[in-house]
Amino acid sequence: MTTFTPTYDVVAEAQAAGYFPPRHSVEITGVRELTDRVMRLTFRDPFIASHAKPAQFVNLFTHDDFMLMPRPFGVSEVEGDEVSVIFAVIGHGTEQLARLEPGDTVDVLGPLGRGFNLKEDANYILVGGGLGVPPLIYAAQKLAENDASFATAVFGYRNDHFAEEYVSRYADWSWSIDDAEGNVVDLLNKLEQGDDLKAYDRKPVILSCGPLPMMKAVAAWSAERDIPAQLSMEQRMGCGYGTCVLCTVDTVDGRLKVCSGGPVFTREQLGWGE
Amino acid sequence: MTTFTPTYDVVAEAQAAGYFPPRHSVEITGVRELTDRVMRLTFRDPFIASHAKPAQFVNLFTHDDFMLMPRPFGVSEVEGDEVSVIFAVIGHGTEQLARLEPGDTVDVLGPLGRGFNLKEDANYILVGGGLGVPPLIYAAQKLAENDASFATAVFGYRNDHFAEEYVSRYADWSWSIDDAEGNVVDLLNKLEQGDDLKAYDRKPVILSCGPLPMMKAVAAWSAERDIPAQLSMEQRMGCGYGTCVLCTVDTVDGRLKVCSGGPVFTREQLGWGE
């Protein structure tokens, strides 16, 4: 009986009073299985659609009262007032979210966290691995709105290249690799050799999200080349909005909250690859 | 994630193996609000429909994992393979059950307990109060199948006489009263004076279900007249099938389980009205 979800428009009330919307219920408008146990879920939320920045995330909540904790997912695309996330089914929570159907509702809180810094006009090299890919799709989508910046997607998948369809809509160049072929650093090296990471005179900036070992390797790769790198981290979360200090990552400035200090940290903050 | 409900036919499997069906999922086929906060819920369950005896009950389970405990309700009518219960919304569990709609599913275990003994050909006087009425409707329904017995319903309601429509389908005679007019014992006395409790030469037997004070008064009334009385008791339950000893009532034979020793006890067992 903890259903926190009001049936009235709590988002409008919060905004009218000058506050950020609390957890609220939204309608699922689309569900697609991209590959085995990887789902794309779309819901209608004008507030999140108009405010979310790349690498920001949303907390989704299951309808199962055994699982009260938030499930954080990076925003992967926004179309009109519809927001999409792409997620892997790894436990009971994502199993339940994977069973949602259009017309169902789900509770959401967001957008949360600090996204990528995309202010600079640059050639953003989006280095993603596995389920780190979704936020980078959204980065590509946002970058596509800015003619002065470019987006080069460099994605690594375990097997099926499930997100190419989406990223290819937005990225200026899109490359991918899977475990059978090698890892993203192999791909980066190959692209570098073929001069495929250059975009006219634009300065390269790495945006990365993926498994920890991959991101550490990417950080080292970028450090060697003195390319700035922004890395989006993952951590088990209690609240997702900065109130519980359950989601820390070790940085050169001490233990910082991933949910509000991040999820995006610079290579320098993490002290990686130096 | 304790959904115990299999999606396959566990009832058939259990029966095939010679066992009683465990908890299983059934489809709601009808929902009606009889009066303020009193609902009639119908579900399809061939097993319960063909086995339930009057005053036997079913455990219903909510879909809310906060509320794992069974909600026991007396069977109030059976039509074909559909089973109905009538219940008052008194807490969070019944609130949730009241929100079910046709096509929804609900988990059920039953039929449970020992019902009324209706073997004797007699004039059964069904004395019900409030939400004790539903099992007596089913007693009337079953008695209607036996030409040698009669059913005289004597029901007390708080205000709205919500069950008359149903009991009048089956009972040979049906009387009712509400709080504004008096209580069931007042009504019994009035009917006795008007000779309305007699059914030809049939021996009277009282079947009663209702609030404790009412049943005690009915027990006293029947004891004075030396009329046998079977009383259906209510107790908070843990399991409903006799395994936990959480549902006892004090009897002359010690503390007995309401769910499996009862819910029906004789006046003598309870030591009431002597």
Add this chain to the structure above:
Amino acid sequence: MIDSNQNDNHINIYEPHEWKHSTKVAGVEWKNPVGTASGTFQYAAVRWFYDVSQLGAVSTKGCSPVPWEGNPSPRTAEGPASNLNAVGLQNPGVDHYLEDDLPKLKKAGALVVANVAGHCDDDYMQVVAKLADSDADMLEINVSCPNVTHGGMSVGTDPVALSSLMDKLRPMTDKPIIVKLTPNVTDITVPARAAVEHGADALSMINTVLGMRLNIRTGEPIIANKTGGVSGPAVLPIGIAAVYRTRTVLPDIPIIGIGGIDSGEKALEYLYAGANAVEVGAAALFDPVAPLRIARELDDLLDSRPELAAKLAAGNTWR
């Protein structure tokens, strides 16, 4: 739509099954690591639902020297994802147990853990004396009952009292003695060590957690006894911590994990925490066949964990 929920993987618990993964508790082989927890299993009720010989073991209702009438009703209330109970150990006494329940269970082929209750040391001794020559396979001493020999506190909360009780019981029988511990203590490893040092062959944990609910319409306690014991899914993390911490201190003692188990996955979690076996309590109140379903789920989960399965079969544990 992804359909990977375990409940949708059809396990027909009524079909004959060859158990693949056994365990050993204090030298006694269980055909699988799942038993019932005391107080949530009565043969007369459960026999209608499944073949009780299919379980690893059945722990029967706490047994006292004479019949006990228990607490007045209501005896139960609900908590979020839990059940509260205050049965007060109502049971028909050890003589009835020996004449009725035990022979029926043995005839049905069950491996029987006879749970023993007492309000003073003498109660326990009387029951153990009678069970010593019985067909019960193991004894489980419930030390969570209020004990008058030790000033009303339960023996399980007082390591000195527990040691002295064990010193009395241990010489009385060669049957394996399991001591069932209460979580309502500052540090469960203290009574655990006391029990083992004074002769326990195994430990089981946890009994119920002290709790209470009030009726907000009346402002009064729901249970006649006022407080009760919390069980069911809500207590899972408490039971896991108890087993894990005890295993750290006592690397060799067999432990039966109890508390909040309602799926094969949760049973498995206890095994990883260091348990040799588990008992299922409240889940059986919500569905009679839960213990058997859980045993079958666990049997399948162990297929892909040969290292753990081998350790259990040999009487060892994951940790």
Add this chain to the structure above:
Amino acid sequence: MIDSNQNDNHINIYEPHEWKHSTKVAGVEWKNPVGTASGTFQYAAVRWFYDVSQLGAVSTKGCSPVPWEGNPSPRTAEGPASNLNAVGLQNPGVDHYLEDDLPKLKKAGALVVANVAGHCDDDYMQVVAKLADSDADMLEINVSCPNVTHGGMSVGTDPVALSSLMDKLRPMTDKPIIVKLTPNVTDITVPARAAVEHGADALSMINTVLGMRLNIRTGEPIIANKTGGVSGPAVLPIGIAAVYRTRTVLPDIPIIGIGGIDSGEKALEYLYAGANAVEVGAAALFDPVAPLRIARELDDLLDSRPELAAKLAAGNTWR
């Protein structure tokens, strides 16, 4: 369709509200009986969601003499209807608190309960010394932290150590001292009495319950610290029992009830158990505005309970 669920009764928590039912804790008036629980409220995070001055009080994150970095990650796991945490009291220290959090909260109009952490008696003394002259309205001493002065056990589990700590802290300040007790003890009324006899003006209870989860894919603990503290709905009956039993032993001490509160109804249940006020913890993790929503629900529920409301307003309790 019956529509009586409280969540469908539209309470607009953003609308200005005249609080109808206040309470008094150790002489300090709270505009309503609902505060936040320590460790689940950070002003910098919550200020975006609602006006914190609307709460009865805010209990801030445990404060140590110097910055503490806490435990490594992962720090959290999920239990059925609960959350497990092992933050390890990460906080920026009392000086930062006095310079930053506290002035901001006071400026925002909040009634501030400053929660104090320590790994030894001296830690507590240093923090209390600095808070004594601050704008904090009340102090809340968290005695659940592992304490090196007393051999690593938490002071809350040892009534002698707790008494001696209170003897040191009590003379240091005139501010009301609330002692926050851990439920991980054999009998919570024992430290409760020790705290009160040694100068506590009020008690708050419960802190988190010891628990643990393992990952069944790896067989290893989910939380880096291995064990953690269980909070959230699952612990409700444990908290209610703690308050009720303490109230029975200590009829006059103000008690703040904590544990599993996620609705006005559950807050009310604590008041019936004998609490003067409540604090809301984990519920705020699942929805930032939960404490304010609960306060509003309770304010309405108290309308129909004038006797209880009057007692609270006067600083008395239901029991």
